[in-house]
Amino acid sequence: MTNQMWADRRVCIIGLGSSGRACAEVLTTLGAKVSGIDGREEAVERCSQDYPRAHFYQADQDSCAALLDKISPSLIVVSPGVPPRHRAFSWARERQVELWGEVELxxxxxxxxxxxxxxxxxxxxxxxxxxxxxxxxxxxxxxxxxxxxxxxxxxxxxxxxxxxxxxxxxxxxxxxxxxxxxxxxxxxxxxxxxxxxxxxxxxxxxxxxxxxxxxxxxxxxxxxxxxxxxxxxxxxxxxxxxxxxxxxxxxxxxxxxxxxxxxxxxxxxxxxxxxxxxxxxxxxxxxxxxxxxxxxxxxxxxxxxxxxxxxxxxxxxxxxxxxxxxxxFVPQAHRRVTVGRAADVTWIDDSKATNTHAAAASLAGSSPNSVVWIAGGDAKGQSFDQLIPEVASCLRGVVLIGEDRSALRQALAQHAPQVPVVEVAGHDDMMFSVVNEAVALSRPGDQVILAPACASWDQFANYSQRGDAFAEAVSRLEG
CATH class of the missing domain: 3.40.1190.10 (Mur-like, catalytic domain)
Structure with a gap:
């Protein structure tokens, strides 16, 4: 159904992922003249099939400005992943064209x-x-x-x-x-x-x-x-x-x-x-x-x-x-969810804790000497020198994972030398080795918390896959 304010308004969407496609769907329904730009061929093809009344173009940042000159939109809508250094932002400023994100739209x-x-x-x-x-x-x-x-x-x-x-x-x-x-x-x-x-x-x-x-x-x-x-x-x-x-x-x-x-x-x-x-x-x-x-x-x-x-x-x-x-309330998966009670230990999946702040929050409030912490992964250049002193008092032991465990290993050695640390290298059944090492470090009544403080990309497709592997390993341990 067209709308008087939006009918025939020229709107260009930068970024054609789920957010950009949703913008295209709503704007075309309202009667706007919609175009879109993305560097990925498959994204452009999908939008062209789904919204045949609109026009979509494959272009990188270098050619984006010339394409915007050709389209001459009165409004640019950028998807959340488009950073402020993208040429669309400066183009909009130079020509005094409104630029919004999906939320403002x-x-x-x-x-x-x-x-x-x-x-x-x-x-x-x-x-x-x-x-x-x-x-x-x-x-x-x-x-x-x-x-x-x-x-x-x-x-x-x-x-x-x-x-x-x-x-x-x-x-x-x-x-x-x-x-x-x-x-x-x-x-x-x-x-x-x-x-x-x-x-x-x-x-x-x-x-x-x-x-x-x-x-x-x-x-x-x-x-x-x-x-x-x-x-x-x-x-x-x-x-x-x-x-x-x-x-x-x-x-x-x-x-x-x-x-x-x-x-x-x-x-x-x-x-x-x-x-x-x-x-x-x-x-x-x-x-x-x-x-x-x-x-x-x-x-x-x-x-x-x-x-x-x-x-x-x-x-x-x-x-x-x-x-x-x-x-x-039922939380989404991998956000400090209890996944089992095996070997007299509570097992908690907080695989979504992909940075030091999230890991500190996950361990905060734990009793002294009561947590076996599973940590490591892609550190994304983070320093752990502030995190380790903050959580050291609650640690019973640490199981390190990840392709490069050196930054966490060094921070633990410097700031928590009294805490036992076990490292598990990557292999096909790595997470089952991890939970068994955690059992060996734990005492009855402890918590084992997967709060890696790191991204998962070095060993898993995403944090969900990492959390699923942990939960599956705990399930096998219970069995």
Missing amino acids: AWQIQKTATARPDTPWLTITGTNGKTTTVGMTRSILQAAGYEALAVGNVGSPVVLAAANAKAQVLAVELSSFQLHTIRTLSPLAAVCLNLDADHLDWHGSQQAYAAAKARVYERAQKAALYNQQDSQTLQMVLDADVIEGCRAIGFTTGTPDIYQLGIVEDILVDRAYSANPYKEAVALVGRGDFHYYQAEPGITVLQDALAAAGLTRAFGVEAQAVRDGIRE
């Missing part, structure tokens, strides 16, 4: 071309924990009786969800790539869970990465949530240009102050949205209500839950719905 389409222009967005970013938090947020909203979707950097592209206008509220996971290109997005409530160095090759610097993450708070309407245990997120909120009346709401795994959410005697409580936050806290959910987590939920899981509770309470859900939503 979704927001604009919701406002101008749907039956639900005021559908609220609850936006979530952070270096780690985004997917768990957005899943918890959706689960709480559904427990409260709302038709809610989890979209963005997880699940369905946000532009499809916004254009379909079926949801009453959207829980939107946003990467730093997606945040870099927003212009007018105004979420009802927003959170940055944490911040650590990541994606520096894309952004160019830690400062640019942090600035992109901070954009999640821009134009927040009702609540800007920050992590009391990560001062960088508070500074983001203080610096943000929010809508008048928007409140700064903290969350902490300690006892909360006024206008914060926190934990009191193993109960997650709310002192931000209660009727009298000066005198009372509303009980939300107990640690024992995290039914999917067979082991005690770690600090990072509790932080994610507090953030989800804060977002949904800003939307107006009751405390009962928070409890029910957390009880019913």
